[in-house]
Amino acid sequence: MVHNIDPMIPIPAHIRRVNWETEDTFTLLLEPECGNNNKFQFLPGQFNMLYAFGIGESAISISSDPFKKNTISHTIHRLGIVTNSLSQLKHGDTIGLRGPFGSGWPVENAKGMDVCIVAGGIGLAPLRPVIYSILRSRKKYRKIFLLYGARSPLDLLYRAELEQWGKFPDIHVLITADHGDSSWKGNVGVVTKLFSYIKLDGFRTTAMICGPEIMMKFTLQELQQYGVPPNQIFISMERNMKCGIGLCGHCQCGPKFVCKDGPVFPLPQVSHLLDKKEI
């Protein structure tokens, strides 16, 4: 459900907190001014268009717990004009928000299955709501694997939470960095390396992957080796966006609009599009 009366007109969202996760990535805790008693409903995997007034808009996934509806968070990697401007916001500032848009992760359909979540870099942000949702209904799922990789230990997001999640029984949290200094005692290597430390029951696994496309490609090879059927693999695609509602064609990828049909797709719908820029 989009919270804007007109999906092209942003609603105000007030900054309640800014948390720096790493040197170049921060989380904004927002209180959107929406109807419905200011309760902002969204599905894990959906995104909002965040508008830095006078600067521009960016598509940013929602990274908070879908059950906490008064505030939402967005974890943002500072890249260019809009994200740099968002990085300068402080408590009490206001931005514009349109959304939530797009499809979500198959959190309901994965009930009764093992779940393998694979994230690279900032890709953990859109998957964090999945983890919160699973933890709330833990008994409805079988084993949970979270495989997460980042360039270096300093680039890992949500470190305190990763540690907490790893303490739950039957949640296997495996983390790796491409390289580390001598204070890093964790795994070193890319995220696909972590597959050698787990045993997946391919047929009973739902996999959810988010990260740069090259990382997702290598991850798919590992999942194939375990025999996870393609229709049980879901990936989040990123393409440049403008309207967010399937009107402008900016995010078109063959017959699909990433903003409307995605960003989360079952693999068979997009495997041929991996690595292709928008058409």
Add this chain to the structure above:
Amino acid sequence: MAIKDLSEILQTHPFVNDLTEQHLQTLISCVTNVRFSEGTYIFHEGEEADKFYLIRAGRVALEIHAGKKGIIRVQTIGPGEVLGWSWLISPYRWHYDACVVEDVRALTFDGKCLRTKCETDHNFGYEMLKRFSQVLEQNLKATRMQLLDIYGS
């Protein structure tokens, strides 16, 4: 530890999957069970590479001294994986330091003893080469992916 126990332990490691009984026995004749505590070094760069290790538990980090950048950990090796291939390839020297980052239990194999066995039994030698080629291929693939900087795009 009795040979029988070592044989049982060895057979749980993926490295020996589908190895014939005869080749398994050849390997067992060169094996020792070892433990290393966190913080110790299993070998250092430049030292003679006269062993390899099948890791059963724990984690080892391969380190490079990168001048002003200090020590960089470029790879870790954990349960079910193989540490060390330089025992098989001349000039038999380690290229990294191997630091234990989590207490390790492993089986170690005498490289010189195995090289002799590879020379006298070429079938066994070929089997070793096939298995270590896989280790090398995995390392090469991992290094390429690290170079691609797969989270950077």
